Amino acid sequence: MSVIDRTEAASPVTTSLFIKILKFRELAIVVAILLVFALTYFKNSSFASTASIQQMLSGPAIIIMLAVGETLVIVTRNVDLSVGSVLGLSAYLVGDLFVHYPHMPVVLALLVGLLIGLVCGVVNGVIVAYARVPALVVTLGMLYIIRGIDAIVVNGVQIQPSQIPQSFVNLGSGTILGIPILFLIAAAAVAIVGYVMRTFRPARDLYAIGSNPEAAVLAGVRVPRRVFSAFAISGALAGLGGALWLAEFATVASTAGSGYELNVVAAVVVGGVAIFGGSGTVLGAALGALLLNTIDQALVASRVSSFWNQAVAGMLLLVAIAFDRYVSVRAEKILRVEGAHRGDA
Amino acid sequence: MERVQTPEEATSRDGSAAAGDRAAPLLVVDGATKFFGPVKALVDGSITLFAGEAHALLGENGAGKSTLVKILAGVHLADGGHITLDGHPVRFTNPIDAREAGISVIYQEPTLFPDLSIAENIFMGRQPLRSGKRIDRAEMIKRAHEVFVRLGVPLDPNRSARGLSVADQQIVEIAKAISFNAKIIIMDEPTAALTEVEVQRLFDVVATLRAQGAAIMFISHRLEEVFAMCQRVTIMRDGAFVKTAAVEDITIDDIIYSMVGRDIVSLYGDHARTPGVTVLDVEHLTREGVFTDISFSVRAGEIVALAGLVGAGRTEVARGIFGIDKLDAGTVTISGHKLKTGSPLQAMNAGIGFVPEDRRQQGLVMQMAIDRNASLASIGRLSHFGIIRQASERKLASEWAARLQLKFGRFSNPVMTLSGGNQQKVVLAKWLARQPRLLIIDEPTRGIDIGTKAEVHRLLGELVEQGIAVLMISSEMPEVLGVADRILVLHEGRLAAEFGRDEANEALIMRAAAGQMKAGVS
Numbered sequence: 001m002s003v004i005d006r007t008e009a010a011s012p013v014t015t016s017l018f019i020k021i022l023k024f025r026e027l028a029i030v031v032a033i034l035l036v037f038a039l040t041y042f043k044n045s046s047f048a049s050t051a052s053i054q055q056m057l058s059g060p061a062i063i064i065m066l067a068v069g070e071t072l073v074i075v076t077r078n079v080d081l082s083v084g085s086v087l088g089l090s091a092y093l094v095g096d097l098f099v100h101y102p103h104m105p106v107v108l109a110l111l112v113g114l115l116i117g118l119v120c121g122v123v124n125g126v127i128v129a130y131a132r133v134p135a136l137v138v139t140l141g142m143l144y145i146i147r148g149i150d151a152i153v154v155n156g157v158q159i160q161p162s163q164i165p166q167s168f169v170n171l172g173s174g175t176i177l178g179i180p181i182l183f184l185i186a187a188a189a190v191a192i193v194g195y196v197m198r199t200f201r202p203a204r205d206l207y208a209i210g211s212n213p214e215a216a217v218l219a220g221v222r223v224p225r226r227v228f229s230a231f232a233i234s235g236a237l238a239g240l241g242g243a244l245w246l247a248e249f250a251t252v253a254s255t256a257g258s259g260y261e262l263n264v265v266a267a268v269v270v271g272g273v274a275i276f277g278g279s280g281t282v283l284g285a286a287l288g289a290l291l292l293n294t295i296d297q298a299l300v301a302s303r304v305s306s307f308w309n310q311a312v313a314g315m316l317l318l319v320a321i322a323f324d325r326y327v328s329v330r331a332e333k334i335l336r337v338e339g340a341h342r343g344d345a
Numbered sequence: 346m347e348r349v350q351t352p353e354e355a356t357s358r359d360g361s362a363a364a365g366d367r368a369a370p371l372l373v374v375d376g377a378t379k380f381f382g383p384v385k386a387l388v389d390g391s392i393t394l395f396a397g398e399a400h401a402l403l404g405e406n407g408a409g410k411s412t413l414v415k416i417l418a419g420v421h422l423a424d425g426g427h428i429t430l431d432g433h434p435v436r437f438t439n440p441i442d443a444r445e446a447g448i449s450v451i452y453q454e455p456t457l458f459p460d461l462s463i464a465e466n467i468f469m470g471r472q473p474l475r476s477g478k479r480i481d482r483a484e485m486i487k488r489a490h491e492v493f494v495r496l497g498v499p500l501d502p503n504r505s506a507r508g509l510s511v512a513d514q515q516i517v518e519i520a521k522a523i524s525f526n527a528k529i530i531i532m533d534e535p536t537a538a539l540t541e542v543e544v545q546r547l548f549d550v551v552a553t554l555r556a557q558g559a560a561i562m563f564i565s566h567r568l569e570e571v572f573a574m575c576q577r578v579t580i581m582r583d584g585a586f587v588k589t590a591a592v593e594d595i596t597i598d599d600i601i602y603s604m605v606g607r608d609i610v611s612l613y614g615d616h617a618r619t620p621g622v623t624v625l626d627v628e629h630l631t632r633e634g635v636f637t638d639i640s641f642s643v644r645a646g647e648i649v650a651l652a653g654l655v656g657a658g659r660t661e662v663a664r665g666i667f668g669i670d671k672l673d674a675g676t677v678t679i680s681g682h683k684l685k686t687g688s689p690l691q692a693m694n695a696g697i698g699f700v701p702e703d704r705r706q707q708g709l710v711m712q713m714a715i716d717r718n719a720s721l722a723s724i725g726r727l728s729h730f731g732i733i734r735q736a737s738e739r740k741l742a743s744e745w746a747a748r749l750q751l752k753f754g755r756f757s758n759p760v761m762t763l764s765g766g767n768q769q770k771v772v773l774a775k776w777l778a779r780q781p782r783l784l785i786i787d788e789p790t791r792g793i794d795i796g797t798k799a800e801v802h803r804l805l806g807e808l809v810e811q812g813i814a815v816l817m818i819s820s821e822m823p824e825v826l827g828v829a830d831r832i833l834v835l836h837e838g839r840l841a842a843e844f845g846r847d848e849a850n851e852a853l854i855m856r857a858a859a860g861q862m863k864a865g866v867s
Contacts, residue, residue: 199479201472208458208469215456218420219469220441278460 025272025327029287033294040298047301050178058180060293062087062248065186065241066264067271067285068193069121069234074268076230077210077277078135082124083238084260085146090116090242091252092150095159098168098246106168110243117239118232120146125231129224135231143261147254154254161250172247182244186286189237194282206230210277266313267292270320292316369432371396371560372417372448372529377426379412386412390426391586392579394529394560399551401563401571404581405604405794410564413581414531418450419443431528449522453534453792455514457506464489464502467521492520496550512543519550530554531562534792536570541654548574566794567821568597580604605796618830620644622680624814625697625783627666630675635661636838639675643783648805648815650829652822653858657835659818660702663785666816667699668692680782693722698776700769702787702818708772709760716742716756719774726779745774749804766790766797773804784808787818802828822851834858 037056040047066083073080090113097104097112120142127138161169174181197203205226208216216223246252271288273280295316296309370393377390390413394400404410415421417428419437428435430446437443443450457466464486465472473484489502498516506517515535522530536544551561551574565571571578572592579589580603587603623642630639636658643649651659664670666677668689677684679695692699701707709718719742720727727737742756749770753763760771769789776784789805790798805828809815819825825832832849834842834857842857 201470201474201478201480204461204465204472204480205470207461211458211460212456215458216469218440218452218456220439220444221470274460278458 026281026284026287029271029284029291033287033291036291036294036298040301044301044303047298052297052301054175054178054180056290056294056297057183058248059297060267060289061180061182061186062241062244063260063263063267063289063293064286065189065244066234066238066260067267067289068186068189068282069237070264070268071271071273071280071282071285072193072197072206072230073135073234074265074273074275075206075210075277075280076227077213078128078227078230079139079265080121080124080135080231080234080238081139081261081265082120082142082146083234083241083264084257084262085143085150086117086120086235086238087242087245087257087260088252088254089120089146089150089153090239091245091256092154092159092242092254094243095164095246095252096153098165099159099163102163102165104165106171109168109246110240113243113246114236114240117242118236120239121232121235122228124235125228128231129227147258150256151254154252156254159246159250159252164246164250168247169250170247172244172250182248185244190282190286197282202226202229207278210274211279263292263313264289266317270316272320272324274324275321288320368396370394371431373427373429374413374417375427375429377413377416377423377428379416379421379424385584387416387423387584389585390416390423390581392562393589394562396528396558396560397555398577399555399561399563399575401565401575401578402581403564403568403571403578403600403604404587405796408581408604408794409584410581411533412584414450414533414562414564417443417448417529417531419448444525444527447526447528448531449525449527449529450531451515451518451522451533451535455511455518457509457514457517459505459507461506462503463500463506463509463517463520466506466517467492467502467524488524489520492523495523496520496553498546498550510543512546515547516550519554523554527559529560529562531564533564534566535563536565536567544570566792566798568600568795569823571600572597601795604794618646618809620647620830621812624680625666625816626678628676628678630662630665630677631673632661632665632670633673634838635670636665636835639835639840641833641840641843643814643816645782645812645814646809647830648809648817648828650825650832651816651818651835652825652832652854653835653841657858658838659835660787661838662835663699663787663816663818666692667697667785669699693779696780696782698722698779698781698784700772700776700784700786700789702791704765704768704772708775709768711761712759714757715746715751715753715760715763715771718760718771719745719778722775723778741778742774745778749774749777750800764794764797766793766801769793769797769801770804773801777808781813783814783816785816785818788820789817790819790821790824822854825849825854826851 037047046052066087070080070083093116094109094113098109124135124139124142127133128135171181176184197206205216205221208219208221209223209226213223242257245256249256267289268280268285269275269288270291271280271284271286273285292313295312299309299312300306372392372394374390374392377387378385379387379390387409390409392400392402392413402410402413412421416423417437419440419442422436422438430448435446437446437448458469461469467489468485472480473488475481475484486502493500493502496516496519500513500516500520506514509517519530535547551563554561563571563575575592577589577591578595578600580587580600582604590599622645624645625643627642628640631637639662641649651662653659661670665672665686668684668687668691671687675686677686677692679692679697682695684695685691689699705711710721716739720738723741724733727733727741739756745751746753746756751770751774752767760768763771786805790801793801802824805815805817817825817829819828826849830846832844832846832854833840834844834854836858842853844853
């Protein structure tokens, strides 16, 4: 058998190609955002006005907040569809608190929102991670349950702008050095969670779980605990998002945040987070939200019927998923061919 | 279950004479038991490992090997028995316990994270840290690189695990084991999906590990490899220890006898067949960059083997014939009828059955019931105005279950509850129920234990007796030599040689497969 024993065992496989493509992915979204911006600017120069740009940053801030949490969940090969409802409930309850205690400090209000979301997230997490019910079903159920609770609590009595203290509303409409505060908060969440996701073991466990759940168990990853945490954090961020919603709009009906979950999932997927888990970044998800919102505004500025907004968003979603599929098939093929050249005689 | 024990076996219980002059054993498992409800998975799991040895654990499927391995891996908790590691009694309640005690298991199906880098795959859950519990990536890459240098394997720790060949995936698993400083590395059928070259590389890696003082426990159905790589073997049967012996003191026949508890007169019976009319005629088959100008025929009542190295295009030719992949040129004729290429449905209707290489992914719907799987290819015949008659489905399944001697609980059980050999029988039943003229079978006995292997071979023999033509792809040389009437050897997508049963031998086939021989020169 010496005949076949002539492998070239020397040259190492130098392929960080896949990683390159993933980095390229985030760059691609930035390029897309700039492209949309430039094209719209040529049609309508007011698109580059300060107000318009501020709107481009503050508009997607809440979605970004939710997308950050959603990314953690989707990376583990789960999904959280309850974020829109959680946002709505938290927005109303924090508003209601202001009605009763108008002098509540801003930070406390945010904290309360976060806690309300955390409670919802904990419920999701316990049922998904420990009772092992599929996340799609659990969070879809929670979507309706929380929305129902919301309707009962609101009971037709909306929160009015006059009931929210100015200091809190400033959070939603104010700027620091011209940058909307809402955007700064969202950016801080992206920066912190993004750093954590790269740097700490428990966060890397999330990727392991989504990439290969069985292997994660064998590698000693505490799968239930990590999945639970992902849902808890997603809930908490959705709750915080609710408080921010109150700050931005200062009025809350029982329908606040309806349908947000789909916008959030769309942003995450457009941002390059694999819907079946294992890969993607918080930054990508945030950029995805930014892109979708920019397109929305661009269509308005170009006086295209708002009817097209959702169609474009949907198309982008399909393009993103098709692109992912294409990239992973291509990359796998390239890597396989290289492997074959090395392994075969 | 009573252990069959002869005096000779009794003496070899705690290692053969060859082990007598060695240091104290690294690992002793004595009489481990495991029950799953009323099912006795393991009644007497016993094995002794010494540092620096490669030790094969042999037995048919269901002999309790996997259960024993899982106990050592901390996946199952033994119900009884003793395990001592370095002289200390141990008891693993989870995989981390076992790992920290120095036992690493490399499973048959590699357990990697395709989305993560190779380095992170190796260090998942114990990435090197710097201040503030932050992962030190540079250090992680450096350490992974060091492990690969130690193994003498060129893999880039930075690349993602996606798209790695099975062989490279196993190397990553071994790297993982080494990075734990594992003293005991258990490999569950590591060579099942490897080419000869890759197997050789694995052997080299194992030799390196032994030299560094690790003990290797090796599970394989390929006895040739066991003899090539291991110093001692332990044989199990029906969940119980049978014997341990040094490879010098035991023959393949002894091993087979101990494993199955009966003589298999010859693994491959002698047979002289008279083939009938031509069933399959393939002319100038070409798929750009995959295979070129392949022409051959298969007659009724004969088994033709396609041999060659992995990557030579064997499976691809079969897929081309069956119409899964499009052909660029060439014709496929079945019993005089030219097939429209690129249509599996037409190939099926023309009487071709195709048993794919990967039965979990391509041959079966693992979660679906046994009878449903068996009837999957015959649904057209079993249904009435588009409605499947369940009774006929069940009838078909029970008929074939009896003919193929399928071992199963209930027809409604998912097919994944069956052993590998029995799964393969279900795939066979699925195609045989259509009464094919030609059966294409890719790696008929991969991952199947030796007793069932012989049964599959016997079945193939019976099928050709009944006039079916069989085209078999196999990487196992004994199987090719023992089962086929004619052997076609592919080399880099071209037909390199054809041998009759009488003229073929391992050396000739290997030469042809390696491209050392021109077509027709046999």
